[in-house]
Amino acid sequence: MRGHMEERTEEMERPGRAWLEISLDDLRENYRTLQGKMPRGCRCMAVVKADAYGHGAVRTAQALEREGCGHFAVAALEEGIALRAAGIAGEILILGYTMPRDAFLLKRYNLLQTVVDEAHGKELSAAGCFLRVHLAVDTGMHRLGISCGEAEAAERIFRMPGLKVEGLYSHLSAADGSGREDRIFTEKQIGDFLELKRKLAEKGFFPECHLQSSYGLLFYPVDGMAYARIGIALYGCASNSPEEKLGVRLKPVLSLRCRIACIRTVEAGSFVSYGRAWQAEKKTTLAVIAIGYADGLPRNLENGYALVKGKKAPIVGRICMDQTILDITGIDAKEGDIATLIGRDGEEEIEAVTLAQRAGSITNELLSRLGKRLTRIYLG
Numbered sequence: 001m002r003g004h005m006e007e008r009t010e011e012m013e014r015p016g017r018a019w020l021e022i023s024l025d026d027l028r029e030n031y032r033t034l035q036g037k038m039p040r041g042c043r044c045m046a047v048v049k050a051d052a053y054g055h056g057a058v059r060t061a062q063a064l065e066r067e068g069c070g071h072f073a074v075a076a077l078e079e080g081i082a083l084r085a086a087g088i089a090g091e092i093l094i095l096g097y098t099m100p101r102d103a104f105l106l107k108r109y110n111l112l113q114t115v116v117d118e119a120h121g122k123e124l125s126a127a128g129c130f131l132r133v134h135l136a137v138d139t140g141m142h143r144l145g146i147s148c149g150e151a152e153a154a155e156r157i158f159r160m161p162g163l164k165v166e167g168l169y170s171h172l173s174a175a176d177g178s179g180r181e182d183r184i185f186t187e188k189q190i191g192d193f194l195e196l197k198r199k200l201a202e203k204g205f206f207p208e209c210h211l212q213s214s215y216g217l218l219f220y221p222v223d224g225m226a227y228a229r230i231g232i233a234l235y236g237c238a239s240n241s242p243e244e245k246l247g248v249r250l251k252p253v254l255s256l257r258c259r260i261a262c263i264r265t266v267e268a269g270s271f272v273s274y275g276r277a278w279q280a281e282k283k284t285t286l287a288v289i290a291i292g293y294a295d296g297l298p299r300n301l302e303n304g305y306a307l308v309k310g311k312k313a314p315i316v317g318r319i320c321m322d323q324t325i326l327d328i329t330g331i332d333a334k335e336g337d338i339a340t341l342i343g344r345d346g347e348e349e350i351e352a353v354t355l356a357q358r359a360g361s362i363t364n365e366l367l368s369r370l371g372k373r374l375t376r377i378y379l380g
Helices: 002-012 024-035 049-053 057-067 077-085 100-108 118-125 151-158 180-202 214-219 352-358 363-368
Strands: 018-023 043-047 071-074 091-094 112-115 131-138 163-169 208-210 227-230 254-266 284-289 305-308 311-314 324-327 338-345 348-350 375-379
Touching: 018 024, 024 043, 024 057, 024 375, 043 057, 049 057, 049 363, 057 071, 057 077, 071 077, 077 091, 077 100, 100 118, 100 131, 112 118, 112 163, 118 131, 118 151, 118 163, 131 151, 151 163, 151 180, 163 180, 208 227, 214 227, 305 324, 305 348, 338 352, 348 352, 352 363
Parallel strands: 018 375, 043 071, 043 227, 071 091, 091 112, 112 131, 131 163, 163 208
Antiparallel strands: 018 254, 254 284, 254 338, 284 324, 305 311, 305 338, 311 324, 338 348
């Protein structure tokens, strides 16, 4: 009885609606594990863009900095400024575009800026600030960067006044693919990048290079890189499916939980939620849980479920903005009990990648869309 009461007290002391539990101990362990996979001389550049994939950029960066991480990557100027305002002292690289008119902010907050093409480099150079930058290289993704075949353009950017080009990088766009064509494409990207690196070295330019993200590090080790930009693996997740084998033991850092708001019983033939999209085939016990698509739960989640009292409870009807409905027939639950959408409950576990796959998405998108109104509880 005493053990049951202690468990119940702990449960009731958790937040009242919906929340994230984030294990900083598991985050730090993942960092150590991944740092151990780095080739000699390569360091982890922790990717904390999109609020650290929903984990909270400030608390994530603080925990990693205490662990020894000295390099971070964000997507936007505002994200970099927020980290500096929170006291993060390590290097911060902005992977996305920053308008040249904001160059003074890059200087003020000592942020590294990506040069997205030669025109951007010229505009940053003309801004009148001495900026530290990394040059993006397009090796086949056709997103940001100068073409890998434009060694002359790269050399011109290196020589631009007012810019100190400290880094050179590209992105392996198919490193998470398992097919033969994906491997051929990725190996060509690597070869093209290394060739540009060689040509620049012949001209006397020796920037710090980085090419790999999580899947690149784990599946395509490359010597001579200064950093690997680690995002989703740092948070203990695969991107695409539960069947992916990353070849390294990582721990999921985040759990998503909420409260049961009310319980009701409906008769056979009853329609549930918007649009009469689901109809009970028999007498059914329903639990309305206090979370919806405004919290980041995908509205198109098909065949999804939550864990209630360690048992699977299917989602029924359309997910609403603020509520979701579960079939808890046969589960002894009551109002105020906890439902788990990502994480472990008893012997059962729902991985973030499983939830994402059932919504036709990837883990990266799912986690980065988790809403601001979710309370975040940091453990460890």
